[in-house]
Amino acid sequence: MKIFIAIPTYNRAQIFSLCKKSFLNSEFISGFIVVAQATVSKDAEKYANALKELRDSGFEVLYQITNTRLGSVGARNRLVEIAVGTLAKSDILIMYDDDFVYPGDYTIKPLLGWLNFSSIGMVGGRVINLRRRRIDPDFALNIDNLADKLTEITGFILLNTRHGPREANYTSHPFAFRVETLQKGIRYDENYRGTGYREESDLQRQIKALGLKMVFEPRFFAYHLAVETGGNRYSDLQDRMYWKWRNPYFMEKWQYPVAKKVLSNVILATYALLNGPPAIRGIMKAVKNR
Numbered sequence: 098m099k100i101f102i103a104i105p106t107y108n109r110a111q112i113f114s115l116c117k118k119s120f121l122n123s124e125f126i127s128g129f130i131v132v133a134q135a136t137v138s139k140d141a142e143k144y145a146n147a148l149k150e151l152r153d154s155g156f157e158v159l160y161q162i163t164n165t166r167l168g169s170v171g172a173r174n175r176l177v178e179i180a181v182g183t184l185a186k187s188d189i190l191i192m193y194d195d196d197f198v199y200p201g202d203y204t205i206k207p208l209l210g211w212l213n214f215s216s217i218g219m220v221g222g223r224v225i226n227l228r229r230r231r232i233d234p235d236f237a238l239n240i241d242n243l244a245d246k247l248t249e250i251t252g253f254i255l256l257n258t259r260h261g262p263r264e265a266n267y268t269s270h271p272f273a274f275r276v277e278t279l280q281k282g283i284r285y286d287e288n289y290r291g292t293g294y295r296e297e298s299d300l301q302r303q304i305k306a307l308g309l310k311m312v313f314e315p316r317f318f319a320y321h322l323a324v325e326t327g328g329n330r331y332s333d334l335q336d337r338m339y340w341k342w343r344n345p346y347f348m349e350k351w352q353y354p355v356a357k358k359v360l361s362n363v364i365l366a367t368y369a370l371l372n373g374p375p376a377i378r379g380i381m382k383a384v385k386n387r
Contacts, residue, residue: 221268
C-alpha cells in the first residue's frame with residue numbers, strides 16, 4: 098500500500114512550494130500527484146523546480162503542468178484520473194489543497210485504521226486556519242449532533258469539524274480514499290461552475306450512493322495558510338455569494354423537496370445579511386441574472 102497526496106494548484110507556485118516543504122521529512126507519504134496550472138511562464142518554471150525537489154527527495158511524482166485554467170472541478174478530476182490510471186486499488190489518495198501545510202505523519206495514522214474497513218469509502222479531516230479568514234468562512238456549527246441534525250432537516254450543509262471520530266453524511270477537507278473507491282466511477286461533477294460550490298458535497302453523495310460510509314476523523318488534519326488571493330477557487334465575497342445563490346444544481350440533482358430548497362435560500366440570505374454589502378450584492382446580482 099502506498100499513500101499519495103493529490104494537489105491542484107493554479108498560479109500559486111510560491112504557495113505550493115511552502116506546502117511541498119512541509120512533506121520533506123515524511124516517512125509515510127510515498128508520492129504526489131500534482132496538476133499545476135500556470136498561465137505565466139515564470140510560475141511554470143517554479144512549479145517544475147518544486148516538483149524536481151520532491152523527486153530528488155525520494156518521492157514518486159506524477160504531474161501535469163498546463164498553461165490553461167482548468168477550474169477547481171476540472172483540476173481535481175485530472176488528479177483522480179491520474180490516480181485511477183496509475184495507482185493500485187489498495188493505495189490511498191489524500192486530496193489536499195496547495196495552501197495546506199502538512200503537520201506530520203502522526204495525522205495520517207488514524208485514517209489508515211479506518212480505511213482498513215471495506216465499508217468505509219472516505220475519511221474526512223479538518224483544517225486549522227493559521228490566520229482568520231476574511232473571505233467566506235466555512236459553514237461550521239461545532240455543537241455536538243446539532244450540525245448533522247440541522248443539515249438533515251433543512252438540506253443546507255452545516256459541518257461539525259470538532260466532534261469525532263464519527264460517521265457523517267458530509268465532511269470537510271482534507272479527504273482520503275482507497276483508490277478502489279475511485280475505480281467505481283466516483284468523480285467530481287463538472288456541472289458545478291464558478292467556484293465549484295457543492296462539488297465536494299456531491300462527491301460525498303456519490304460515495305454514499307454506493308452504500309459506503311464516511312467518517313469524520315478530527316485527528317486527521319492540515320494547517321491552512323488561508324491564502325485569499327489566486328488559486329482555483331479564489332474570488333471575492335460578492336462572487337462567492339453569487340455562485341452560492343446561482344447554483345441550485347446540487348439540490349436538483351439529488352432531488353431535494355421544495356421546502357428544503359426554500360430553507361436553504363433563507364439560510365444563504367441570512368448569511369449574506371450577516372456578512373454585509375459585498376455578500377448582499379452577490380445575491381442581488383444572482384437574482385438579476387437568473
